[in-house]
Amino acid sequence: MSSLTPTARVILGMLKLGMRTGYDVKKAIDTSTRFFWTASYGQIYPELKRLRKAGLVRAEAKPRGRVKRTVYSLTPKGERALHEWLTDSENVLFELRDEGLLRLFFGDLISREEVLANLRVQQQLFKMVLARFREIEVDARGGFADESQRFPHLALRYGIDFITWSRDWYAEAERRLEAGEPLVELEDGETGGRKRGLAAR
Amino acid sequence: MSSLTPTARVILGMLKLGMRTGYDVKKAIDTSTRFFWTASYGQIYPELKRLRKAGLVRAEAKPRGRVKRTVYSLTPKGERALHEWLTDSENVLFELRDEGLLRLFFGDLISREEVLANLRVQQQLFKMVLARFREIEVDARGGFADESQRFPHLALRYGIDFITWSRDWYAEAERRLEAGEPLVELEDGETGGRKRGLAAR
DNA sequence: GAAGGCATGTAAATCGTTACATGATTTA
């Protein structure tokens, strides 16, 4: 099992992808993994120091003019730890915290109109997120999206596709609630009977 | 804006849905919102005490035999706070932490075979999650799924549909990587040109 | 009589955000 802290995982990867300073790493996170893996300065700088003490990264003072600046890179030990984590399939962390869904869960406690309003607000939020994603996708041409770095783009695609799917799911839920149709379809049998999800198309 | 802590939100809702003890609330969370909203005993019991001090819930000692037992219910103030939160559209919390995606993001740092292995492991995990979800959906007949409580079932449906979608997305990514096809399709124009997501069907 | 479920709690550790502080360099 990998013993890297959550923040260490993204730091080591970003350093390997060419980021050099803590500031760089933070910027890269904010423009790429932010949707599914965040980290703040309050995590990054202390973690870089821990990683240095543990011998996974080396630090070099590389001031730019009079500005102090520390450039980090992976040690062989850090390379090994990164590769080990990337190919380890135990306990893959997956956490979701979705307040919109929690509200939907409690939909029976408010009026139909209030639920409809919530469903519409959610769709608006998804549309705003999508707009931001699309900007990033265009910007990214200069950043990660060259031949040797296809996967950052693929992960971004997952984000766009997921939010699109989710927006459509909410739209369908709204439509059904408005039309007075059953919210969830009845099961067909256990086997083979491909269960049509609410937003299946 | 709602000032309820994350744990308070789910506790108040669960009490309103009929849960009575801290233990009940925990069990309800574990069998229903766990996928998108968790809470541990270490959160729930202290939070119940805070809510009582704040006057949002009342606590009655209702021992069962010799076992001490505290039964909670909402005060009018608690009802108001719950309703306010359920209909408040500011700052809707959405957080995702997905290690599988982070690994995919760093796919350029490992071999094609290793990426394929990761994609397959992810699909297996999704299938296991789906199996658990389906059990819950069947069990839930006795719990939430009566006429007056349709929305818990709908939220569960979202979970099932989402994981199903995600599994399919990973399957398509695997297929493309195996076939040597481009991982992300090129854009067609800005307008109207319905961008086909990787796993669109 | 053993196992599992009901029930309540705390302590320690970890994880993470937010707000603050500082100052140089580059660009408009």
Place this chain on the structure above:
DNA sequence: TAAATCATGTAACGATTTACATGCCTTC
């Protein structure tokens, strides 16, 4: 010359998990 960006860091607070501790009641 003002604003944005580069760059590093800390302190306080808040959220959360894990592990531990306890003991009764119900079902097999």
